[in-house]
Amino acid sequence: MTKKTRRTIDAVLKAKITLEVVREQATAADLGQRYEVHPKQIYAWKKQLLEQAALAFDAGVGRESEETREREIEKLHAKIGQLTVERDFLARTSGR
Numbered sequence: 801m802t803k804k805t806r807r808t809i810d811a812v813l814k815a816k817i818t819l820e821v822v823r824e825q826a827t828a829a830d831l832g833q834r835y836e837v838h839p840k841q842i843y844a845w846k847k848q849l850l851e852q853a854a855l856a857f858d859a860g861v862g863r864e865s866e867e868t869r870e871r872e873i874e875k876l877h878a879k880i881g882q883l884t885v886e887r888d889f890l891a892r893t894s895g896r
Contacts, residue, residue, distance in 0.1 A: 809837065818845045 828839040
């Protein structure tokens with residue numbers, strides 16, 4: 801018996817399918833047959849899109865995540881420096 805692997809659908813295709821449903825160009829059942837996706841999954845994507853649509857217009861969202869990432873990188877660089885100093889100190893004291 802062979803196992804059926806799950807198909808991964810990229811974000812671009814999800815957006816295309818969901819926008820067709822939102823624009824009422826086709827029903828979820830029609831799109832489900834066309835793209836071989838269960839209609840309930842299409843409804844879940846539609847709900848997710850409608851709930852998070854405001855984030856696309858929020859100017860602060862991208863900056864906050866970028867600033868957070870920069871702070872995390874700075875902390876990691878500091879930790880790398882600290883560990884390097886400790887390693888060198890321990891290597892000198894152990895006589896290597």
